[in-house]
Amino acid sequence: SQELEQSPQSLIVQEGKNLTINCTSSKTLYGLYWYKQKYGEGLIFLMMLQKGGEEKSHEKITAKLDEKKQQSSLHITASQPSHAGIYLCGGLRTGNQFYFGTGTSLTVIP
Amino acid sequence: NAGVTQTPKFQVLKTGQSMTLQCAQDMNHNSMYWYRQDPGMGLRLIYYSASEGTTDKGEVPNGYNVSRLNKREFSLRLESAAPSQTSVYFCAAKSSYNSPLHFGNGTRLTVT
Numbered sequence: 001s002q003e004l005e006q007s008p009q010s011l012i013v014q015e016g017k018n019l020t021i022n023c024t025s026s027k028t029l030y031g032l033y034w035y036k037q038k039y040g041e042g043l044i045f046l047m048m049l050q051k052g053g054e055e056k057s058h059e060k061i062t063a064k065l066d067e068k069k070q071q072s073s074l075h076i077t078a079s080q081p082s083h084a085g086i087y088l089c090g091g092l093r094t095g096n097q098f099y100f101g102t103g104t105s106l107t108v109i110p
Numbered sequence: 111n112a113g114v115t116q117t118p119k120f121q122v123l124k125t126g127q128s129m130t131l132q133c134a135q136d137m138n139h140n141s142m143y144w145y146r147q148d149p150g151m152g153l154r155l156i157y158y159s160a161s162e163g164t165t166d167k168g169e170v171p172n173g174y175n176v177s178r179l180n181k182r183e184f185s186l187r188l189e190s191a192a193p194s195q196t197s198v199y200f201c202a203a204k205s206s207y208n209s210p211l212h213f214g215n216g217t218r219l220t221v222t
Contacts, residue, residue, distance in 0.1 A: 009150075031208045042200065042213040043153075050208060088152060090211065096141055096160040097168065098204075098211060100153035 133201030
């Protein structure tokens with residue numbers, strides 16, 4: 001069973017549009033991590049959220065973690081073709097276990 | 111500054127053959143992980159090693175074994191490959207409990 005659920009599974013947007021990807025856990029997380037994967041390549045770390053209510057931004061990407069530390073969102077403002085790829089959320093559970101969501105495939109049309 | 115290095119990059123096996131996927135990190139990180147990635151399934155944890163000398167099962171350990179040879183190296187072995195093990199395998203490492211994972215570039219394995 002997948003402990004982290006992401007939605008939507010795939011997203012196609014026009015360049016310049018905003019978009020949001022969601023990640024939901026059935027259990028409280030000790031940390032929530034966002035990664036990006038370009039097709040056929042490894043995963044690149046984007047951001048880490050640890051405190052309930054925390055919000056972080058890097059360039060045009062903003063990630064938030066809810067107060068209960070079970071839901072996170074990743075928001076991209078004014079999307080560009082360089083944002084295309086697969087976005088995955090990862091969660092840290094007890095015992096050093098690190099799980100990932102199912103991923104969201106993002107296509108940005110120029 | 112290589113980070114996490116996986117070998118080989120590609121491999122084709124016949125059903126029943128065995129092989130070992132190698133992973134080495136030069137970041138002096140304590141924990142290492144093996145994942146497999148399949149379409150629509152995200153990344154699934156196979157095995158992990160929280161520190162040198164320890165290994166634990168993840169979500170999908172059946173058909174695999176691991177060895178944490180030393181702090182740098184964490185290998186994944188398929189004793190008798192099956193077509194269901196066709197996948198992209200990723201190794202990752204992290205330095206402390208709540209630090210992010212750093213990934214290798216993956217090994218694409220096909221079992222025919």
